[in-house]
Amino acid sequence: MVPSAQGPLLSTRCAVLGSPIAHSLSPAMHRAAYAELGLDWRYDAFEVGEDELRGFLATLGDDVRGLSLTMPLKRVALDLVDTVDPVAELIGAANTMLFEPDGSRSAHNTDVPGLIEAFAERGITAADSAVVLGGGATAASTLAALRGLRVSEVTLVVRDVARAERLLDLAAALELKTSVTDFQQVEQIGGFDLCVSTLPGGAVDPWAEHFAQVAPVVFDVAYHPWPTQLALVAHRIGTELLNGLDLLVHQASLQVEMMTGRSPAPLAAMRAAAREELDEREPQ
Numbered sequence: 001m002v003p004s005a006q007g008p009l010l011s012t013r014c015a016v017l018g019s020p021i022a023h024s025l026s027p028a029m030h031r032a033a034y035a036e037l038g039l040d041w042r043y044d045a046f047e048v049g050e051d052e053l054r055g056f057l058a059t060l061g062d063d064v065r066g067l068s069l070t071m072p073l074k075r076v077a078l079d080l081v082d083t084v085d086p087v088a089e090l091i092g093a094a095n096t097m098l099f100e101p102d103g104s105r106s107a108h109n110t111d112v113p114g115l116i117e118a119f120a121e122r123g124i125t126a127a128d129s130a131v132v133l134g135g136g137a138t139a140a141s142t143l144a145a146l147r148g149l150r151v152s153e154v155t156l157v158v159r160d161v162a163r164a165e166r167l168l169d170l171a172a173a174l175e176l177k178t179s180v181t182d183f184q185q186v187e188q189i190g191g192f193d194l195c196v197s198t199l200p201g202g203a204v205d206p207w208a209e210h211f212a213q214v215a216p217v218v219f220d221v222a223y224h225p226w227p228t229q230l231a232l233v234a235h236r237i238g239t240e241l242l243n244g245l246d247l248l249v250h251q252a253s254l255q256v257e258m259m260t261g262r263s264p265a266p267l268a269a270m271r272a273a274a275r276e277e278l279d280e281r282e283p284q
Contacts (some may be wrong), residue, residue: 013063014259017048018070023224025248025274026068036266039229041065049225050076060099066259067097068252074137076141081105087112091140091170096103096255108258112175113140114251115145115219118242121250124217127193127224129153134198135164137218138221142196143167147174150241155189183207192213195228197221205229214241221247224278 016026022045030043034231048070050055069077074093078084081097082104088094094107110206130151134143135158146154153178158164164180171178184233186207195215197204201222204211212218212233222228223244227235236242251263 012039012065013044013061014041014066014068015044015046016068016070017046017053017074019043019047019049021047021070021095024070025277026070026252028271028273028277029249029252030068030256032167032269033216033253033260033266036269037256037260039260039262041260048073053077053078054206057105057202062098062099062103066099066255069095071137073146078109081107083107084268085109090173091135091137091144093137093140095251096258100259109141110251110254110258111141112144112148113130113246114254115142116148117250117254119145119192119219121246122217122240122242124149124194126150129155129192130194130196131155131189131192131211132196132213133204134199135159135167137196138172139167142152142198143171143174143176146194146196147176149194153177154179155192157186157189158182160280168248185208192220193217200227201228208233212237214280216240219240220244220245223248224281226278241271245278 024045025264027043027045032043036281053073055075072163077094077097079257083106085108088107088109094109095111098106098110127149130146132139132154142146142185156164156167156178158180161180168178192215194217195211196219198221208229214229217240220228220230221244222245231241249271253267256265259265
């Protein structure tokens with residue numbers, strides 16, 4: 001369940017912060033939601049680095065309701081709020097900041113429930129096993145989401161096994177039975193219910209043929225450029241495919257609900273706006 005605004009909504013500004021920020025689809029999605037909901041709200045994008053977030057927050061007026069946060073701000077934001085939701089605290093990352101009428105700030109994570117809802121939209125509400133490619137912040141959110149799908153066993157495939165300690169600690173906290181391997185051993189793994197690639201587009205290309213076949217469902221969190229080689233192979237062989245736009249739209253819809261107090265968010269309008277924005281970025 002997402003928090004909702006209480007009482008009249010006096011604040012009318014929201015924004016996305018991060019660095020780099022020019023690529024963000026958040027303005028297109030949130031503005032489309034406001035238009036669909038009949039709200040005369042603003043949503044802007046600001047280039048803000050990790051060391052600049054505290055100063056930026058100090059400049060905001062009381063007309064700000066919420067902020068979407070992208071890299072590299074998801075971790076540092078936890079130290080700049082009054083309360084942190086359990087999911088954000090568990091994985092050590094927040095992608096949403098709310099400004100309450102009493103002047104307090106709260107941090108939330110909609111990536112995890114957004115991933116769960118993206119799977120649910122395809123009728124996938126539970127699974128037993130999964131393989132996760134990558135060891136960064138998105139992989140951490142993925143582990144928490146997989147636990148929400150009642151997954152019990154996960155194999156992590158990372159570039160450097162020695163740097164997977166934090167993810168293993170998280171997996172232990174989630175009570176996930178987890179093993180770790182690197183990309184040199186990929187031919188030895190297979191037979192999962194779900195495969196989630198959290199790596200940027202192109203990074204999985206050398207192993208696309210293999211990972212498109214290790215599970216009946218592949219979730220490639222990349223969305224631009226699209227399709228990735230992994231997506232192309234999955235499509236060719238008939239593997240069910242989700243992409244990063246599915247995650248992006250669902251996590252943004254939860255942000256809209258939290259910031260505006262309106263539910264449900266207009267998912268179809270937000271997805272259409274994101275796709276239109278991506279189409280405009282394609283070279284002519």
